[in-house]
Amino acid sequence: MQYASKTTDQSGLEATWPRGxxxxxxxxxxxxxxxxxxxxxxTRINERVLTEQLGVSRTPLREAFKILEGEGLVRIDPxxxxxxVGISPEEVEAAxxxxxxxxxxxxxxxxERATPQMIAEIERLHAEMVDAYQRGELMEYxxxxxxxHQRIVDCAHNATLSRIYAAESARIRRYxxxxxxRSERWARAVFEHEQILDALRQxxxxxxxxxxxxxxLSGWGVTRNVLEGELSKAENQTLPGDR
Amino acid sequence: MQYASKTTDQSGLEATWPRGxxxxxxxxxxxxxxxxxxxxxxTRINERVLTEQLGVSRTPLREAFKILEGEGLVRIDPxxxxxxVGISPEEVEAAxxxxxxxxxxxxxxxxERATPQMIAEIERLHAEMVDAYQRGELMEYxxxxxxxHQRIVDCAHNATLSRIYAAESARIRRYxxxxxxRSERWARAVFEHEQILDALRQxxxxxxxxxxxxxxLSGWGVTRNVLEGELSKAENQTLPGDR
DNA sequence: TTGAGGCATATTGCATGCAAACATCCTAGA
DNA sequence: TCTAGGATGTTTGCATGCAATATGCCTCAA
Numbered sequence: 001m002q003y004a005s006k007t008t009d010q011s012g013l014e015a016t017w018p019r020g021x022x023x024x025x026x027x028x029x030x031x032x033x034x035x036x037x038x039x040x041x042x043t044r045i046n047e048r049v050l051t052e053q054l055g056v057s058r059t060p061l062r063e064a065f066k067i068l069e070g071e072g073l074v075r076i077d078p079x080x081x082x083x084x085v086g087i088s089p090e091e092v093e094a095a096x097x098x099x100x101x102x103x104x105x106x107x108x109x110x111x112e113r114a115t116p117q118m119i120a121e122i123e124r125l126h127a128e129m130v131d132a133y134q135r136g137e138l139m140e141y142x143x144x145x146x147x148x149h150q151r152i153v154d155c156a157h158n159a160t161l162s163r164i165y166a167a168e169s170a171r172i173r174r175y176x177x178x179x180x181x182r183s184e185r186w187a188r189a190v191f192e193h194e195q196i197l198d199a200l201r202q203x204x205x206x207x208x209x210x211x212x213x214x215x216x217l218s219g220w221g222v223t224r225n226v227l228e229g230e231l232s233k234a235e236n237q238t239l240p241g242d243r
Numbered sequence: 244m245q246y247a248s249k250t251t252d253q254s255g256l257e258a259t260w261p262r263g264x265x266x267x268x269x270x271x272x273x274x275x276x277x278x279x280x281x282x283x284x285x286t287r288i289n290e291r292v293l294t295e296q297l298g299v300s301r302t303p304l305r306e307a308f309k310i311l312e313g314e315g316l317v318r319i320d321p322x323x324x325x326x327x328v329g330i331s332p333e334e335v336e337a338a339x340x341x342x343x344x345x346x347x348x349x350x351x352x353x354x355e356r357a358t359p360q361m362i363a364e365i366e367r368l369h370a371e372m373v374d375a376y377q378r379g380e381l382m383e384y385x386x387x388x389x390x391x392h393q394r395i396v397d398c399a400h401n402a403t404l405s406r407i408y409a410a411e412s413a414r415i416r417r418y419x420x421x422x423x424x425r426s427e428r429w430a431r432a433v434f435e436h437e438q439i440l441d442a443l444r445q446x447x448x449x450x451x452x453x454x455x456x457x458x459x460l461s462g463w464g465v466t467r468n469v470l471e472g473e474l475s476k477a478e479n480q481t482l483p484g485d486r
Numbered sequence: 487t488t489g490a491g492g493c494a495t496a497t498t499g500c501a502t503g504c505a506a507a508c509a510t511c512c513t514a515g516a
Numbered sequence: 517t518c519t520a521g522g523a524t525g526t527t528t529g530c531a532t533g534c535a536a537t538a539t540g541c542c543t544c545a546a
Binding site: 019020021023059062063064066067069070071072078079091094095097098100101102104105109158159160161163164168 | 262263264266302305306307309310312313314315321322334337338340341343344345347348352401402403404406407411
């Protein structure tokens, strides 16, 4: 048995992992697998299988599970091990509400503290994203999109804010990806991103906050429909990843 | 050698820990020790000492360190183990900014969704807190105070919000405690809490948000002064706990 | 006296072994 | 046929041993 891996090659065992950070790297790998939907929600993860696949022993893997449990990606039941947590549309909505709140905090500060370099970096990412949009590269578009939001939050120069925002974004990433598959959303999202960029350039904190909020709410409307559609298709099974 | 423990008896080794959740319980114990200031910021934690003190082996302790690292309470350096992280006043301020943002999200929702039972529970806690205030029981007062804020956030019925709020509160708890030792702050804080309770009772989301915000900013002003005073006393050593 | 190098000890990182809990399958009795 | 119970294999939880790394100490040369 093996857990599928769409994001990395399946060539087999890892070479050698550096000593000292094995659990961290393992956590990163497993996190990627979960976020990419390689391991379906609700799946119980067998330690032996994953240790063989990753080429590490159980100790660093179990430490990685503790990290991922803290991030809300897996649940650890006594004597039953780690299970990939499934998130309901309601929970995704709750998390998005939090992300909006965090971006609201970021908005004012970002407009005060963003350096011209940071804004230029975001403009560069925006151009890349538009390019990906025009080429129809969904995955790339989606990835850059997420990066832009993270960079805006980073502009606030608040490490706590950046850390929490990154963790929560990662936790619901695979569900939001579902919403972004609707290509009719793209054009609107690109337009909204231009508004966001304008507000940041003009350093209008209150405006930036409102534009970001509207952007997320509009995106969530689409995502929710997709998720609920998939849920009813799946007939109350586990939530699908990005199939 | 032994790490002091003001919060629990020092009678020595633990009895037996239940199988299946040892790392969780160990994490709780160590978290308590850090939050209470029993282990000073900047201290490198020796695994052997702590395993002997807690009566568990290194494996669950090391898993507990991973949990606490995720919470931002310790830092794990390769081949050097876990160190209690010290937080600068700037970082505490950044975290409080985030907490204010999270409470802002909570405020509107709490006023929509709080059940009468939840409000009654908060009123009960408030009465207890006033009682502790009148008896001069600082630790108890502080603890109930924190619980009230958590309960208000819980009223929003947003699990993500509650989880993040709890984690961030814990991370900076010992620093805020320093600010609350100024007893002249107590009277004002109790008054502000009454305003908070009123806003919640009347389900005035916007008002609740503003009152909470003002409450935190006023508290932070005192805390910052205390922290900066202690910092200069300590002459750029590690941040003191609750000495 | 100081500092570089090297040896001895302490400490951490990880793999592994063993015991407890769990899961599965089989059988006996109703 | 169905179910209780138990035998057997599987999986997890934890302790421990070994190797790698860090740390402290000592020596010796400049």
